[in-house]
Amino acid sequence: MMEGRVAIVTGAGGGIGRDIALAMAREGAKVVVNDLGASMTGEGADAGPAQQVVNEIRAFGGEAVANTDSVADPAAANRIVMTALESFGRLDAVVNNAGILRDRFFHKMSVEEFDAVIKVHLYGSYFVSRAAATHFKEQNSGSFVHMTSTSGLIGNYGQANYAAAKLGIMALSKSIALDMQKFGVRSNCIAPFAWSRMIGSIPTETEAEKARVDRMKQMTPAKIAPLAVALASDAGAMATGQVFAVRNNEIFLMSQPRPIRSVHRGEGWTPESVANHALPALQGSFYALDRSSDVFTWDPV
Template sequence: MGVLQDKVVLITGGGNGIGMECAKLAAKEGAAVVVNDFGSGPRGGAEGDATPAENVARAIRDAGGRAIAHAGSVTDYGAVEDMVQQALKAFGGLHIVMNPAGFLRDGMFHRMETPDWTEVVDVHLQGAFNVAHATVNHFREQGEGAYVFFTSTSGVIGAMGQANYAAAKMGVCGLSRSLAIEGAKKGIHSNVIAPFAWSRLVATIPVKDEASAQRVARAQTKLRAEQIAPLAVALAAKPEFCSGQILGARGNEVFLFSQPRPIKTAINLSGWTVESLAESAFPAMRGALTPLETSPDLFNYDPV
């Protein structure tokens, strides 16, 4: 008997990459799975295709598991409501939502077109809202529910050329934290994973120099999507462990990330002025400032 026996899981973006691996592992651990995937490319678009979701659902059934496919977009609230109803009708319940669905539209902010901003935010942040809002009252009424959202170190730490993605992914962290706080007394848990894995999304990032080419080569061999799925399933299966947290998975490493808290305080009982802030408060805080690092700067060692 698996750790998700008798549970029903909705997984968005389940037709490829991390979502697919989460769907396969959840089913292996006993869950009935709704595999949702809009079937668009790694840069999004309106060319929805039901094939990826259907292929994964079929593979799960062929292996003896329970799964159905749904090809709606997480940006469409009506489609998300339909996913929920499909889970309830087919499997008689819904207990867990995993939401790795997404795509990239990378570019330096000063050259970013408005659609590249809005479409990325729509999928990652509005999509997270849609799946949460369409399920939260069901979770509250049944007295249990687990959300496993996905963020990125592009937002948590920083990245070049991903302002749209970073902003949306940090919004997901805030949403998850609020869901965890508001849902604590109703048995609702919510956590976020920042994954390191080779995927179609990572493959769209341009390789511009030898260093980035080496990072790509390492990612292809040492950062695999199937290494992310155990953390997602464990958070869903053991929600009492934590809620409102940001975790990371990188090869065989699992991280717990810090979250913003005051780390330095300056007090002026007479009240601060522009001059006193510049002369006193700012110098006192200088040593505690967070450097302008990017994720590759911080994770500058080979995956374990």
């Protein structure tokens, strides 16, 4: 499905990004494997993870090159795109997967913790997408696949920085889809569920907890890759501006904000009439303070 195509996958030295890069290559894509090699919190750098994935791709006859630039710097993001153009002569797909975590309850979160996560996730997706956009426009084709999260789409504890970035990515993707549709460029989001070191601290003290974790471990990063490849390929041409989620063997199309109820007052509103009329009338349609796990309540299938 990706024969003759060139793809960039950021944060591809491990986890979801690695499996997407491998799947792209198996479908015929030439792949730029980007990874800074930093820790989960974004600290340190190591060229090894990106090169290891390149070696895996080459071992089964695929073509790939490593890149260790940071997505959080615009000049470095341009170098990621130039790596594709200089190595393979073109660029057809960008998967914005790179990310870090700095979880902290909001009232304890520092400016640095908020800024670092926004820089990698939201700015990183913008910088790499913007660097690729000019080339996509010139060739009248291209596909962006961005990683969002149900932490942003729905909510979660202790992740104000991550959630803000991930919901921002949804809006960024929709804007790219609107602005670039006339150039044949598509942009979509995936909210992935996958077992990783980030959720590896779930307790397993009882047999029920152990069974639940065993079921969750079925949600391997490889489960995300088929949708990413399909959206990046020409076969996914019908999809743009959409938000999907993948949970083990399930693929969801996620809703996007739309009006659900309204109230009208011919003479206009005062603070008192808003409090006495508008809010009580709308209250029945208010959303609960749900977390992702409150919405996705069943075990993965």
